[in-house]
Amino acid sequence: MVGQLPEWMTGFLLAYDRILSELFWFLVGFLVVYLVGQFVLVPVAVRVVRSRNRNNPTIESATETYLQVFLIGFATVTGIIAAGYGFVFSESAVIIAAITFGLGIAGQQVFGSLISGLFLVTDPDFNVGDWISWQGGEGTIEAVDFRVTRVRTPDNETISVPNTELTNNALTRPYGRDTYRVTEQVFLAYYEDTERALMELQQIAANFESVLDDPAPNARVIDLGENAITVQAELWIEDPGNSDIATLRSDFRRAVKRQFDEEGITLAPPAAQLLSGELTVTDRATASGSDE
Structure with a gap:
C-alpha cells in the first residue's frame, strides 16, 4: 500500500513515523525516570533529611524543591538519549556552547536566585516558621523555593520574595528567639x-x-x-x-x-506651651443697670 503512494508522500509518512517513534521513546525515558524519582527517590531523600534535621524544616523544604528540579533535568536528558539523540551531548560542541551561552545570559537572574536560596537554606538562623523583616516588608517564612521565598505577611497574604533580595539586603529576625x-x-x-x-x-x-x-x-x-x-x-x-x-x-x-x-496623670501637651486659666464674659448693659 505504501509503495503505491507517491514518493513524496511515502517520505512524509516515513518521517512522520520516525518522529512518533522518537517522541514515544522520549516520553518512555522521561516518564520512567521522573515517576521513579518522584515517588521513590525524592520521598526517601526527604525522610532521611527530616530525620537528621528535625529542628530545621527549611532544609527539608529546600531538599524537596531542588531534588525535583534536578529530577526534571535528568529525566529530560534520559528522554533525549532514549529517543536516539544522545550524540548531541558528545558531538555537537557548538550547539552545547550556544545553549550554555544562552542559559548564561537568559538565566543569570534565575541562577543568582538559586545560589541565594542555597545560602538561605544553609543559614542556621533562617528557618521556615521564623518571622523576618527586610526593606520591602515583613512576615513569616513559609517555604524557600528554587527562585523565591514565600512569606506570609501580618495581613495573612502570601508574597513571593526573590531570594536575591533577601541575601543582598539587610535582613532582621526580630522573632527568631523564644x-x-x-x-x-x-x-x-x-x-x-x-x-x-x-x-x-x-x-x-x-x-x-x-x-x-x-x-x-x-x-x-x-x-x-x-x-x-x-x-x-x-x-x-x-x-x-x-x-x-x-x-x-x-x-x-x-x-x-x-x-x-x-x-489624673497628664500626658504631654501637643503644643510647646500649655495655656491655663479662665475667661469671664460680662454683659455691659447688665453691668450698667446694676451700677445705677
Whole structure:
C-alpha cells in the first residue's frame, strides 16, 4: 500500500513515523525516570533529611524543591538519549556552547536566585516558621523555593520574595528567639509625678495575660525632652508568631490612656506651651443697670 503512494508522500509518512517513534521513546525515558524519582527517590531523600534535621524544616523544604528540579533535568536528558539523540551531548560542541551561552545570559537572574536560596537554606538562623523583616516588608517564612521565598505577611497574604533580595539586603529576625520584647513610649508633662507614672506602666503591663512574668515588665525614663518627659514600658511575650503584636500594642495604649485618666496623670501637651486659666464674659448693659 505504501509503495503505491507517491514518493513524496511515502517520505512524509516515513518521517512522520520516525518522529512518533522518537517522541514515544522520549516520553518512555522521561516518564520512567521522573515517576521513579518522584515517588521513590525524592520521598526517601526527604525522610532521611527530616530525620537528621528535625529542628530545621527549611532544609527539608529546600531538599524537596531542588531534588525535583534536578529530577526534571535528568529525566529530560534520559528522554533525549532514549529517543536516539544522545550524540548531541558528545558531538555537537557548538550547539552545547550556544545553549550554555544562552542559559548564561537568559538565566543569570534565575541562577543568582538559586545560589541565594542555597545560602538561605544553609543559614542556621533562617528557618521556615521564623518571622523576618527586610526593606520591602515583613512576615513569616513559609517555604524557600528554587527562585523565591514565600512569606506570609501580618495581613495573612502570601508574597513571593526573590531570594536575591533577601541575601543582598539587610535582613532582621526580630522573632527568631523564644521571647520578644515589646516597647511602648509615653510622653508625660513635666509637672507630673514621673515615679508614679512608671509604676502605673509596670502594673498595666503585668495585667496582660500574654505578657511574661520572667522577664518581668519594666518601665524607665528615656529622655528629658524640650516639652515632655519620655518614658518607655518594656514587656516580653513568647511565641510572637502566634500573637497579634498590633492588637497587643493597641490594647496596651488604650489601657494606658484609660488608667492615666483615672489616676489624673497628664500626658504631654501637643503644643510647646500649655495655656491655663479662665475667661469671664460680662454683659455691659447688665453691668450698667446694676451700677445705677
